[in-house]
Amino acid sequence: MPTRPAKMPLTKTAMRPYNFSAGPAVMPDAVLAQAAAEMLDWHGSGMGVMEMSHRGKEFGEIYAQAQADLRELLAVPEHFKLLFMQGGGLAENAIVPLNLSQGQTADFVVTGSWSQKSLAEARKYCTAHEAANTQAKGHTTLADPATWQLSDKPAYVHICSNETINGVEYHALPDLKALGCDAPLVVDFSSHVASRPVDWSRVGLAFGGAQKNLGPAGLTLVVVRDDLLDRTLAICPSAFSYRTVADNDSMFNTPPTYSIYIAGLVFKWLKEQGGIAAIEARNIAKAELLYNAIDSSGLFVIRVARDCRSRMNVPFYLRDESLNEAFLAGARERGLLQLKGHKSVGGMRASIYNAMPLEGVQALVNYMRDFEKTRA
């Protein structure tokens, strides 16, 4: 296994390659090291976190700290609940309309694979209205909110604020009130949660699977405004009723305790990095480094419009696609892993989540330049 560049400190963890997986994705070395050290005995309790009753005082501390740290990091106002659920974004595609649609009309802005799936699943529970769709442009742009065809009184308006596969991101959340719509905005922020601040004044509910920026797959974060807790359809499973989950501090059913613990370590790590403002600045620097390198290259190309390029997921293509396999093989040799693009769009994709250091992006950029030179 190749090591990181020699200028990196030669600690044990620094030997790890750079992992550009879209999710489950790279975790901070410090988080994994602490989890390993505490695996058999958490804080002298004699138990590993996996072995603790979710009702016990030890896990109670872990849960409360994770809630408090996440609320502080994301500056979530008191009139929102933080729910730890299960099933990921695809389950939320049903759980959101079960809880918010009241069987009426909900509006969907389709900007890629994930919002398309959300719309399709919602049809089971409500009239799902397509307010906009960027399919004609291959989901390489975002539809200007001024052009959305909103319903008269939608139960909510759904967007995916960062499309993991297509690589488009809302750099600011749309302001529904400015559009004359007082419906709650539902935001699928799975793949860029905690990468930047959130303007909660524009949000009714936000949800995200943990497996990109928060922790292990199997944990789902839902942030929901208090006034939206009591719209649940009778057919909603109790374990997925926001009211039930909120009233039971996410412990109506046994929560994914170990995943919550790991997410808590990630929150602690984020605070040590300087919080969300600092991590956003780092994410901007990482994204600029990579996009600039691609834009200035003759071999690599980006298809996404400049004004909505994702800072987390960077899909790119080799102009000569016959070189794809050689590019990937060379990357693996340099310790640059999981760069193959999603099968639905092909090409390459570099996911550069919070836990990807700038040095990892620099290593990728260096490799791309070297690869281009050898093919010139």
Added chain:
Amino acid sequence: MPTRPAKMPLTKTAMRPYNFSAGPAVMPDAVLAQAAAEMLDWHGSGMGVMEMSHRGKEFGEIYAQAQADLRELLAVPEHFKLLFMQGGGLAENAIVPLNLSQGQTADFVVTGSWSQKSLAEARKYCTAHEAANTQAKGHTTLADPATWQLSDKPAYVHICSNETINGVEYHALPDLKALGCDAPLVVDFSSHVASRPVDWSRVGLAFGGAQKNLGPAGLTLVVVRDDLLDRTLAICPSAFSYRTVADNDSMFNTPPTYSIYIAGLVFKWLKEQGGIAAIEARNIAKAELLYNAIDSSGLFVIRVARDCRSRMNVPFYLRDESLNEAFLAGARERGLLQLKGHKSVGGMRASIYNAMPLEGVQALVNYMRDFEKTRA
């Protein structure tokens, strides 16, 4: 933190106390140690398991091995699917009727807290008929199947084969065919899965949260007969449709990858113990040791009938309940943790799952004898 008795080998992990939590529960030391060692680098991949794409070849190997080992251990016939889902038993209380009831009548045998909850949740989706209820005896017995008042043609018959809170266990699964009923038997085996063999000829579907005998909370095992995959109601969320989950190898939504990996390590450990027959023999020996000690005591008492005492969850009481706190405090001093009974039934409960060694039960029995002597 007190250590195990001095006769135990003084390895690092042997310093851990004995943890009698009902779930999440004690894990094998060897499993936790391996997980810790592989946290930052699984098998030279340069990635921890948490960081791997669920679509990649590394996790594909982990998943396939876990499936194969579990099928071998539980001797699951080929005409059953093994599904790895999320949400635990309480979510399955909705997911089962969403998939199997077809909005008709389903029968429930209520033998404790968990089957009671299953019945209540099913009422959202079907006519839930109570075929028997042992409430009048405080759920300290099992209803003889010959006395069940089954419906004419139920969509299925639901039992909880081990009631975690009440401590009653079916030592053999009921034979619906012998009762003249050809409906599928649905078995909630959350708290004794993998503790003994399963007679699959009597089962249509079995489900269980992982957090007692299989691995971390957040993973749910569903074993379902192929002919039951196509009865799903249209309102069932896609992520919880057995057909959808089966057709996508449990990867319609991102599965709880790390929990599957840990469960896979538990399966490997179970095979090293000699498989399910060997673990059952050990579980019988552990249960006999504890029940015999209680039955022969003047201070402690069991309320559950002899013919249906759980081998996994042993609720017991002090005849003088004013001694409860002293008993628990003394237990903690000896490194015997989480013995307090469930709040709904009070008293004590020792959960002695697969990962609890005989030495742990012996340590508890020794303590109970010593405690009784000091109070004589």
